[in-house]
Amino acid sequence: MNGESSRPPRAVAVLGAGTMGAGISLAFARAGSAVVACTRTQRGTARAQEAITRSARQLVDRGSEPSARITEITARIKLTRSLHDLDGQTELVIESIPERLAGKQRLLAEAEIVVPPDAIIASNTSSLPLTELASALQRPERFAGFHWFNPAELVQLVEIVPAPKTSRTTVALLQRWSAALGKRAVTLARDTQGFVANRLQYALFREAYALIEAGVCAPAEVDEAVRAGLGPRWAGVGPFESMDLAGLDVHLAVARQLFPLLSTAKEPPAMLDSLVRDGALGTKSGRGILGSYAEQDVAELTDRRARLLTITARAAAAPPRDSQGI
Numbered sequence: 001m002n003g004e005s006s007r008p009p010r011a012v013a014v015l016g017a018g019t020m021g022a023g024i025s026l027a028f029a030r031a032g033s034a035v036v037a038c039t040r041t042q043r044g045t046a047r048a049q050e051a052i053t054r055s056a057r058q059l060v061d062r063g064s065e066p067s068a069r070i071t072e073i074t075a076r077i078k079l080t081r082s083l084h085d086l087d088g089q090t091e092l093v094i095e096s097i098p099e100r101l102a103g104k105q106r107l108l109a110e111a112e113i114v115v116p117p118d119a120i121i122a123s124n125t126s127s128l129p130l131t132e133l134a135s136a137l138q139r140p141e142r143f144a145g146f147h148w149f150n151p152a153e154l155v156q157l158v159e160i161v162p163a164p165k166t167s168r169t170t171v172a173l174l175q176r177w178s179a180a181l182g183k184r185a186v187t188l189a190r191d192t193q194g195f196v197a198n199r200l201q202y203a204l205f206r207e208a209y210a211l212i213e214a215g216v217c218a219p220a221e222v223d224e225a226v227r228a229g230l231g232p233r234w235a236g237v238g239p240f241e242s243m244d245l246a247g248l249d250v251h252l253a254v255a256r257q258l259f260p261l262l263s264t265a266k267e268p269p270a271m272l273d274s275l276v277r278d279g280a281l282g283t284k285s286g287r288g289i290l291g292s293y294a295e296q297d298v299a300e301l302t303d304r305r306a307r308l309l310t311i312t313a314r315a316a317a318a319p320p321r322d323s324q325g326i
Contacts, residue, residue, distance in 0.1 A: 008033045008180040009091035013115065015107055016097035017048035017079065020124060023152030024094055026055055029076040030065070030153070031181045036078045036086050045079050052077060055153055058303075062310050083114050090115045092177065094146055096124040104128065105136035112137050120170055122146035126198055130163035130191040140165040146174055147195055154309040159195045160187045182313070210263035213271065219289050235312055 008031040014021045017039040025037045025048075039045050056074050059065040065073070078085070086093075093111050095104055104123060112121060121143050123133050134140040145161030160174045171187060178185040186196055194202065208222045233242055243251040275281075275289065282288035283298045293301075 006176075006180060008177055010034060011087040011089045011091055012036070013038065013086045013090050013093045013111065015083075015093065015095045015111060016124075017044060018096070018098075019051065020148060020150060020152055021094075021096040022048045022051040023055065023150065023154075024096060024124070024148055025077050026052055026073070026153040027148075027181055027183075029073045030059075032076070034076050034078075034087060036080055036090075038080050038083060038086070040081060042081070045081060048079055055151070058306060059153070062307060064310055083110055086111070086114050088116065090119050093119055093121045094124055095122070096148075099125060099127055101128050101132060104133055108133060108143075109136045112139065118142070120144070120173060122174065124148055127194060129193065130161060134163040134165060141167040142170055144170050144174060145191065145195070147197075149197070151306065151309070154306055154313065156182070156184045156313055157197060158183045158185050159197060160185050161191050161195055162188070163191055206263050206265055209269035209271065210265065213269060223290075 012028045012033045014025045014037045017037040025035045060067045134143045144166045147159035149155040280287040283293045
């Protein structure tokens with residue numbers, strides 16, 4: 001596999017073809033990889049096929065892919081219910097099933113038996129310790145965390161996380177393959193629960209819930225503050241770049257005032273617990289933090305998110321002004 005850093009893996013196995021697995025499969029197929037997506041049930045297979053077809057059509061609708069390429073892309077994805085259908089040339093396995101340690105360990109061990117010994121085996125876990133997942137494998141040096149974000153075919157970020165025995169070669173190949181897919185990889189120096197992006201996201205959530213419960217603002221105002229302020233600013237420059245631009249003396253003065261006031265809650269907020277107990281699970285149940293959702297509301301939200309992610313990806317991929325002769 002060495003010496004071909006510009007190409008994606010020739011053959012990829014995605015274990016679990018739910019929302020994330022379907023998106024990951026489509027991302028690799030767009031880059032030219034042959035993908036085997038494995039799900040255990042006939043219903044899961046049907047739902048995965050529907051999700052892949054729908055997402056592929058949306059790529060055309062948003063101008064991300066010409067319609068002539070869609071049949072070619074989706075034809076690269078083979079849906080199966082058996083690990084024994086994995087390609088004998090598989091270079092990369094990505095496990096993406098629900099966050100249950102025993103189930104992931106069992107599936108990783110089963111996959112290791114049927115793929116080539118030099119195949120990299122990765123987990124899309126966002127919360128489980130990689131050390132415990134790696135313990136199920138005979139070749140832990142070929143294992144790492146490879147964390148994607150929904151919708152996987154559109155979000156540029158992936159996190160590459162070494163387990164204690166992960167080799168440098170494994171990390172380097174995941175970095176190269178990510179670049180070949182047009183992804184922007186954040187590589188951690190070591191495993192930490194939640195990795196980088198989710199820890200940042202949940203720090204913001206903790207403070208947002210604290211403000212809501214204190215009566216400072218409503219959930220809609222939190223969303224607007226992020227959509228109209230933090231989101232656009234941080235999409236152009238990250239939080240540390242933003243503070244360098246503002247001046248670290250100002251940053252320090254504000255940090256001294258606010259850090260002591262921020263929430264240090266150790267448990268999820270009561271309002272979230274109450275919503276879940278009442279069956280208000282968000283758009284999938286028709287009711288969530290912001291109230292009720294009709295089917296059209298969900299479609300509009302999904303489309304808005306996809307359009308903005310597409311615009312952001314195109315802007316990030318555009319060459320610098322100097323290279324255009326401007």
